[in-house]
Each structure stands twice: as structure tokens, then as C-alpha cells.
Amino acid sequence: MSLPLAEPAIETSSTASRGWRPSHRLRRGLMLPLLLLVAWEASSHLRLVDPRFLPPLEAIAITAREEIWSGDLFLHLGASLARNLAGFAIGTLLGVAFGLLLGLSPVAGRIAGPTFHAAKQIAVLAWIPIISVWFGFAETAKVVFVAVAAFVPVALNTIEGAASAPKPLIEVCEVLTFSRWQRIRRAYLPSALPSILTGVHLGLIYAWLATVAAEYFMTVGPGIGGLIIAGRERFQMELVMLGVVILGTVGFLLNHIATLVEVRLLRWRA
Amino acid sequence: MTVLDLPHRLPSRPISLRLLRPLVAGLRDFAVALLLPAVILLLWAIGSAYELVPQQILPPPIYVWENFRDMLAGGELLQHAGISAVRVAGGFAIGAALGLLLGIAMGLSEVVDDYVRPLFTAIAQVPTLGWIPLLMLFLGIGEALKIVIIAKAALVPMVLNTSAGIRGVPKAYVEVADVFAFTRWQKLRRLILPAAVPPIFTGIRYSLTKAWTALVAVELLASAEGLGYLLVWGRQMFWLDTMIVAMVIIGLVGFAMDKILALAEAWLQSWRIDG
Amino acid sequence: MSSGEIAIRGVSKTFRVDGRPLVALDRVDLDVAAGEFITIVGASGCGKSTLLRMIAGLEREHRGEIRHGGRPVSGPSLDRGLVFQEPRLFPWLTVAQNLALGLENARVDVAQKKRLVAEHLELVGLGGFGNAYPRQLSGGMAQRAAIARALVNRPEVLLLDEPFGALDAMTRAHLQGELQRIWDHEKITAILVTHDVDEAVLLGDRVVVMAPRPGRIARILDVSVPRPRDRRDPDLIRLRNEVLQELDAIKDAAPAALAS
Numbered sequence: 001m002s003l004p005l006a007e008p009a010i011e012t013s014s015t016a017s018r019g020w021r022p023s024h025r026l027r028r029g030l031m032l033p034l035l036l037l038v039a040w041e042a043s044s045h046l047r048l049v050d051p052r053f054l055p056p057l058e059a060i061a062i063t064a065r066e067e068i069w070s071g072d073l074f075l076h077l078g079a080s081l082a083r084n085l086a087g088f089a090i091g092t093l094l095g096v097a098f099g100l101l102l103g104l105s106p107v108a109g110r111i112a113g114p115t116f117h118a119a120k121q122i123a124v125l126a127w128i129p130i131i132s133v134w135f136g137f138a139e140t141a142k143v144v145f146v147a148v149a150a151f152v153p154v155a156l157n158t159i160e161g162a163a164s165a166p167k168p169l170i171e172v173c174e175v176l177t178f179s180r181w182q183r184i185r186r187a188y189l190p191s192a193l194p195s196i197l198t199g200v201h202l203g204l205i206y207a208w209l210a211t212v213a214a215e216y217f218m219t220v221g222p223g224i225g226g227l228i229i230a231g232r233e234r235f236q237m238e239l240v241m242l243g244v245v246i247l248g249t250v251g252f253l254l255n256h257i258a259t260l261v262e263v264r265l266l267r268w269r270a
Numbered sequence: 271m272t273v274l275d276l277p278h279r280l281p282s283r284p285i286s287l288r289l290l291r292p293l294v295a296g297l298r299d300f301a302v303a304l305l306l307p308a309v310i311l312l313l314w315a316i317g318s319a320y321e322l323v324p325q326q327i328l329p330p331p332i333y334v335w336e337n338f339r340d341m342l343a344g345g346e347l348l349q350h351a352g353i354s355a356v357r358v359a360g361g362f363a364i365g366a367a368l369g370l371l372l373g374i375a376m377g378l379s380e381v382v383d384d385y386v387r388p389l390f391t392a393i394a395q396v397p398t399l400g401w402i403p404l405l406m407l408f409l410g411i412g413e414a415l416k417i418v419i420i421a422k423a424a425l426v427p428m429v430l431n432t433s434a435g436i437r438g439v440p441k442a443y444v445e446v447a448d449v450f451a452f453t454r455w456q457k458l459r460r461l462i463l464p465a466a467v468p469p470i471f472t473g474i475r476y477s478l479t480k481a482w483t484a485l486v487a488v489e490l491l492a493s494a495e496g497l498g499y500l501l502v503w504g505r506q507m508f509w510l511d512t513m514i515v516a517m518v519i520i521g522l523v524g525f526a527m528d529k530i531l532a533l534a535e536a537w538l539q540s541w542r543i544d545g
Numbered sequence: 546m547s548s549g550e551i552a553i554r555g556v557s558k559t560f561r562v563d564g565r566p567l568v569a570l571d572r573v574d575l576d577v578a579a580g581e582f583i584t585i586v587g588a589s590g591c592g593k594s595t596l597l598r599m600i601a602g603l604e605r606e607h608r609g610e611i612r613h614g615g616r617p618v619s620g621p622s623l624d625r626g627l628v629f630q631e632p633r634l635f636p637w638l639t640v641a642q643n644l645a646l647g648l649e650n651a652r653v654d655v656a657q658k659k660r661l662v663a664e665h666l667e668l669v670g671l672g673g674f675g676n677a678y679p680r681q682l683s684g685g686m687a688q689r690a691a692i693a694r695a696l697v698n699r700p701e702v703l704l705l706d707e708p709f710g711a712l713d714a715m716t717r718a719h720l721q722g723e724l725q726r727i728w729d730h731e732k733i734t735a736i737l738v739t740h741d742v743d744e745a746v747l748l749g750d751r752v753v754v755m756a757p758r759p760g761r762i763a764r765i766l767d768v769s770v771p772r773p774r775d776r777r778d779p780d781l782i783r784l785r786n787e788v789l790q791e792l793d794a795i796k797d798a799a800p801a802a803l804a805s
Contacts, residue, residue, distance in 0.1 A: 024384075025384045028381070028384035028385050029384055029385065029387065029388035030388070031385060032385055032386065032388070032389045033388060033389050033392065036389070053407065053408060110299060110302045110303065111302055111303075111305055111306050112306055113303070114303035114306075115303070115306045115307055115310075118521065118525065119521070121521040121522070121524045121525035121528070122517050122518075122520055122521035122524070123482060123483045123486040123487075123520055123521075123524060124483075125483065125486045125487050125490055125498075126486050126490075126498070126501060126516070126517050126520045126521075127517075128490065128501075129490075129501045129502060129504065129505035129513055130501075130505075130510070130513050130514070130517065132505065133326075133327065133505065133508070133510060133513070134327060168629065168631065168633045169633060169635060171603065171629075171633075172629075172633050172635075172646075174603060174621050175601060175602075175603065175621045175626075175627045176621070176623070176646060176647060176649060176650065177620075177621050177622065177623055177650050178649065178650065179650075182649060182650075186635070186646065186649070187635070190635065190637040190638075191637075193637070209397050209399055212397075212399055212400075213399055213487070216399070216403075216491060217490070228400075228403050229403060231403075232403045232406060232407060235407070237407060240403055240404055240407060241404065243400075243403075244396055244400040244401075244403070244404055245396075247396065247397065247399070247400045248395050248396040248397070248400060251395065251397060252395055267678075268636055268637040268638075268678050268679075268680070269636065269680070
């Protein structure tokens with residue numbers, strides 16, 4: 001798993017010479033993780049800890065290789081990503097539409113806003129049991145839950161963005177005799193875009209977590225979450241750890257992709 | 271002089287009207303806000319009264335209400351909510367306190383930050399949902415698991431906001447302190463800590479929200495008590511009324527915690543601007 | 546054929562601040578001839594910006610009447626361009642796209658639109674910057690772009706609300722010269738609101754001096770100095786001193802007026 005090592009340092013007035021810093025920081029940064037890994041390897045080889053709890057790193061690598069060679073890993077990962085994307089797409093579309101409606105129409109905002117803000121307080125995971133009652137344990141329920149998870153941040157940020165178009169620019173629209181539709185297209189939508197993208201970005205992360213959570217609870221069919229739960233039930237620590245690493249890595253990659261897309265779409269900003 | 275003259279000319283009559291107007295507007299907004307829930311409730315009641323949806327899928331609202339009353343009267347609801355509250359309080363206190371200390375250390379010392387941040391980032395990168403099954407194998411499904419999971423969830427935002435808050439003290443102020451030749455300690459006391467209070471408070475707010483979400487997750491996956499368990503149990507028994515009650519309580523508690531902290535934050539901010 | 550004359554008759558406006566009435570404008574009368582350059586100068590709070598926003602059609606709640614080319618002003622119109630103190634360029638559009646906004650509701654075809662945008666970029670000296678984003682421009686360049694956006698659909702009247710107030714002295718002096726040139730080139734009516742007395746006498750055919758509490762016109766001075774003008778011209782300096790004296794007199798009179 002890659003670690004973001006190059007956090008930009010904030011200048012303080014303490015130390016002066018910094019020419020050697022990057023490699024120095026890298027060395028410092030790697031110290032603790034390496035120590036931890038060495039301690040891990042040592043304690044599992046020296047039997048200080050039951051290797052069933054702390055399997056040596058190579059055991060995890062072997063499990064990973066087996067899972068990859070048999071194609072199981074891709075099966076699980078593919079299934080997870082597919083339902084992740086399906087739910088994410090549905091949740092995002094509905095979230096943007098709902099958010100624009102509430103953000104652009106004061107009447108709709110006053111009618112549905114408070115209900116939405118109250119409902120969003122329910123921790124999203126708490127929806128799982130009731131969704132599984134309504135939609136069963138199969139694919140539909142999972143996709144619905146992922147969609148709900150993506151919907152909340154997307155709608156929330158879209159409402160905020162659409163409602164907060166800068167007044168000075170709206171006045172320019174007025175001077176240029178723009179119609180309501182022209183104002184929405186020229187001022188409200190573009191100025192809401194950064195906020196909408198933030199929502200979509202959050203939605204992507206939430207959707208991924210929701211995918212795994214849905215697979216934990218509704219363990220029918222392949223998926224990374226199901227893999228982890230199966231590993232736990234069979235007490236296969238290597239499998240659990242492999243699953244958790246994949247869970248973190250996919251989340252990291254999705255986050256990275258979202259950031260790239262955001263920067264690309266918001267080039268006009270400083 | 272002109273400014274001082276003005277208050278004498280303040281008319282006293284419109285005050286009652288002025289106070290009344292926002293009240294009336296507030297009441298109207300409140301009524302409008304209740305419109306949609308009322309419609310939903312009505313449709314729900316009609317739907318279940320005419321059995322448009324089976325009762326196992328959607329029990330009539332009156333059942334949910336009666337169930338809520340019974341669970342409240344029987345003490346069951348308070349018992350589960352209490353257990354959840356104790357877990358959150360414990361995990362949050364540990365996580366936020368550790369996070370505050372670690373965040374201060376990382377914010378003040380670049381050396382500490384260089385050493386700790388990569389490992390911290392790696393740990394933070396694995397979501398709470400990933401840690402639960404892993405730690406279930408190490409810690410079993412007892413209280414320790416819940417406290418550790420909730421503490422970890424609370425720790426991460428606390429560290430991030432505290433260290434960023436301390437690092438983010440505006441350079442212009444640091445220069446003022448330099449001009450007055452403040453010592454390290456004076457800088458810390460007079461400048462860095464006061465300036466870091468708002469971001470730290472934001473961290474507390476995020477921490478508590480994350481702790482609450484983590485509680486629901488861990489109780490759903492591994493618990494025999496608490497609000498999350500109530501959901502799982504309701505699911506197994508097909509008691510939708512119990513599940514809906516549990517969901518509403520989870521939402522209300524989350525809402526109340528966030529509201530209280532938001533108010534405290536606003537109060538803190540206004541105090542900072544005035545003072 | 547409509548024209549660029551503006552007639553203001555008995556315009557009054559009262560705001561409510563904390564439930565108390567505040568007279569922003571008190572029975573203002575003013576006639577602006579077509580092609581004239583009027584500058585309005587006054588201390589803050591004299592209602593000069595409010596008056597300009599009324600002429601633009603942004604403020605519609607007032608007593609009295611404002612006519613443009615004989616027709617009452619009932620809202621914003623493409624016949625009157627407005628430049629704000631801040632450039633107010635749309636940050637997600639390039640400079641050329643920002644100019645094209647001004648043509649969005651004009652009846653011109655695509656080719657004409659392109660030509661007009663290019664022409665006006667040249668007019669304000671931004672020929673090579675059509676594809677730049679607002680954040681890449683300096684304050685002075687951004688304000689030029691804003692002026693071009695207000696002019697691009699060839700309005701009859703150009704309204705400017707302290708357009709150079711936020712710029713440094715050098716840039717401001719330069720843009721004042723540019724504005725004179727543009728006004729001369731376009732042959733339109735211009736009304737400029739400012740708190741800078743030098744700017745007012747340098748640019749205006751007439752200078753309207755306004756007084757606060759209640760906002761009203763205190764005096765109107767003719768500036769009969771031929772153009773192009775030099776800011777060191779002794780006649781201009783004499784006029785400037787006269788305006789400053791007038792403003793001082795207003796300031797000294799204010800407490801007395803309030804006490805009465």
C-alpha cells in the first residue's frame with residue numbers, strides 16, 4: 001500500500017537549512033512502519049504470538065498470490081466494484097437532481113429541506129437492516145444501500161452549492177437581463193460545481209465503504225466484504241488482512257482519481 | 271457627537287412588532303417544514319390501513335408508536351440507549367484525548383510529524399469498517415473491541431484538525447510575535463494555542479460524529495446490546511416497528527449531539543471575534 | 546431611434562435600518578444629455594451608488610421617475626451597461642466568454658458575436674487575452690474586461706460605479722485616460738460615480754456634488770475644459786478646489802443639520 005510521504009511542510013522560523021530534507025523526511029517516515037513490520041515478522045517467526053493471530057507477512061503474500069492465480073480475487077473485486085459503481089451512479093444522479101431542486105427553488109427548499117436534514121442524521125449504516133427487509137439480501141438491496149450512502153453527501157453539497165451563488169454575479173446577470181434559465185445555466189450551476197464535485201467525491205468514498213458494509217451484512221454472492229467475513233468465520237487471518245489491505249487500497253485509489261478529476265474540472269480556479 | 275445623539279431618537283413603539291415578525295416567520299417555516307413529514311405519515315397510514323403493503327414490510331405508524339411507548343415504559347429502550355451512550359462516551363474520550371495530544375505533538379514538532387505521520391496516514395486510510403473484522407479476531411466481540419473501534423474513529427479527525435490548526439497559525443501573526451521577540455513559550459501560550467482553538471473544536475465535532483457512526487457499525491456487526499443491536503435483532507425477528515424506533519433514536523441522538531456542538535462552536539467563535 | 550438621454554425627476558428613497566427610516570435620497574432631479582459625461586461625487590452614504598443602481602434598473606423601489614430616452618426605467622436593460630467597483634467577471638469563463646455574456650440576449654448571429662467580442666477586447670487593450678481566465682489578470686486588466694463586457698452590446702448609456710476605486714494610483718490614472726478615449730470613440734452617454742474629486746473633474750462634462758443625510762444634490766459644476774484634458778491643467782485644479790470646498794462645507798454643515 002502506498003503511503004503519501006511528501007506532505008508539504010509548513011514553514012516555521014525554527015530551522016534554517018533544508019536542502020537535505022526530502023530524503024531525511026522519507027527516512028524518518030519509514031522508521032516506524034519498518035520497525036513495526038520487523039517486530040511483526042520476528043514475533044510470528046519466534047512464536048511470541050500465535051501465528052494464527054499474526055501470520056507472517058509472507059503468508060499474506062502467499063494467500064494473495066493464490067487468490068490472484070485462482071482468479072477469485074478478481075471475481076470478488078469485480079463484483080464489489082460493479083455494485084459500487086452502480087449504486088454510486090444512481091445515488092449521485094438522484095443526489096444532484098434533488099440537491100439542485102432544493103437549492104434552486106426556495107419553495108422546494110422550505111418544504112423538503114428540513115425533512116432531508118433530519119433524515120440525514122440517521123447514521124447511514126442504520127439503513128442496512130431495513131433495506132434488507134425491503135429488498136432482500138441479493139444484489140438489489142446492496143445497490144440500493146450504496147445509492148443511499150452516495151446520495152446523502154451529494155445532495156447535501158449540491159444544495160449548499162446551488163444556494164450559495166455569489167450575489168454580485170447574480171446582479172451581473174440581472175444587469176444583462178438574463179432569464180431564470182440563463183441565470184441557472186450561467187451563474188448558479190457553474191458556481192455550484194466545486195461544491196457538487198466535493199459532494200460527488202465524498203459520495204464515491206461513502207459508496208465504497210457502503211459496498212463493503214453491505215457485503216458484510218448481506219453475504220450472498222462474491223465481494224471483498226464477503227471475503228473478509230468468510231476469512232473471519234474460518235479464522236483465516238491472512239485472508240482478513242488481505243481483504244482489509246484491498247479495502248484500504250481501493251479507497252485510496254478512488255480518492256486519488258476523484259481528486260484528479262476535480263482538479264481537471266476546476267482549472268479556472270487558482 | 272452625532273452618533274451619541276442618535277439613541278435618544280429611537281422610537282420605542284415598533285419593538286414589539288420587530289420582535290414578533292421573525293417569530294411569525296419562524297412559525298410559518300416550521301409549519302411548512304412539517305408539511306412533507308405529515309404527507310409521508312398520511313400516505314404511510316393509508317398504505318398500511320388498506321394493506322397496500324404487507325404489514326411485515328411496513329407496519330402501520332400506530333404500531334411503531336405503541337412499540338416505542340412500550341419499549342420506553344419497559345425500560346428496554348433506555349437500557350439499550352444507555353449502553354450505547356456509555357460506549358460512545360468511553361471510546362470518544364479516549365480517542366479524542368489521545369488525538370489531541372498526538373495532534374499537538376505533530377503540530378508543534380516537525381520531527382514527531384516526520385516520524386509519525388506516514389504510519390498514522392496508513393492507519394487512518396483503512397476505514398473503521400476494515401478494522402472491525404480484523405480486531406474481532408484479536409479482541410473478540412467484547413467491550414474492548416467497541417471501545418478500541420470507537421476510539422480509533424474519534425482519534426483520526428482529532429489528530430488531523432489539531433495538527434493542521436497548530437501548523438496553520440497565520441504567518442503574519444508569527445511575524446508579529448517575532449518582532450516582539452516572544453520566547454517559544456510565549457508564542458505557544460499567546461499565539462499558537464489560542465489560534466488553534468477553533469480548528470481543534472471542529473476536530474471535536476467531527477470526532478464525535480465519527481464515534482457515533484462507528485458505534486452503529488460495531489454494534490451492528492458484533493454486539494448483543496445497544497441501539498445497533500436493536501436493529502439487528504429487529505431484522506432477525508422481522509419486527510419493523512422496533513427497527514424504525516431504533517433508527518429514529520439513532521438519528522435523534524446524532525442530531526442532538528451535532529446541534530449541541532455546533533452551538534458551542536458558534537458561541538466559541540463569537541467570543542473570539544468579540545474578545 | 547432611441548437615444549441616450551436620462552431624466553431623473555423627484556427621485557426619493559427611504560431604507561429601513563433596524564426598523565428606523567433612513568432617507569437615502571431626497572427629491573433628486575437631474576437631466577443628462579445624450580453623449581454627455583456626468584460624474585457624481587460625494588462622501589460615502591450620500592446615495593450616489595443607490596442613484597446609479599436606480600438608473601441601471603437594479604433598484605426599483607423608489608418614488609419619483611427615471612426616464613431613459615423618454616421611456617420610464619422599469620428594470621435592467623441592455624441599453625444601459627453597468628460597471629461595478631469590482632470586475633465581477635465569472636471566474637469559470639475566459640475573458641472572451643465573459644464578454645460574450647453581454648451578447649447572450651442581443652440579437653446578433655454567431656459570426657457577429659465573435660467580431661464584436663474581438664473588437665471590444667481590442668478597444669480596451671486586451672487583444673491578446675481573450676483566452677485568459679480572470680484569475681490570470683491584474684486588477685486593472687480585469688476592470689478593462691468588465692468595461693468591455695458592459696460595452697459589447699453597444700448600449701446607449703454606460704454607468705460606472707466607482708470603477709477604479711480598488712485600483713492603485715498609477716493604474717487608475719491610466720484607466721481614466723483609457724475611459725476618456727473609449728467614451729470619445731463610442732460617443733455614448735456616461736455616468737460615473739466616484740469619491741475621487743480629481744477623477745470627477747478630469748472626466749466629467751459636469752460634476753454633480755452630492756451631500757448625505759438625506760442624500761441630495763448639493764451643486765452641479767460645469768467643466769468647460771477642452772479635451773483631451775491634462776490633469777495638471779490649472780482650470781481643472783481650480784475646479785477641483787472648488788469641489789473640495791463644497792464637500793468641506795457639506796461636512797461642516799452636517800452636525801448642525803442633525804441637531805436641528
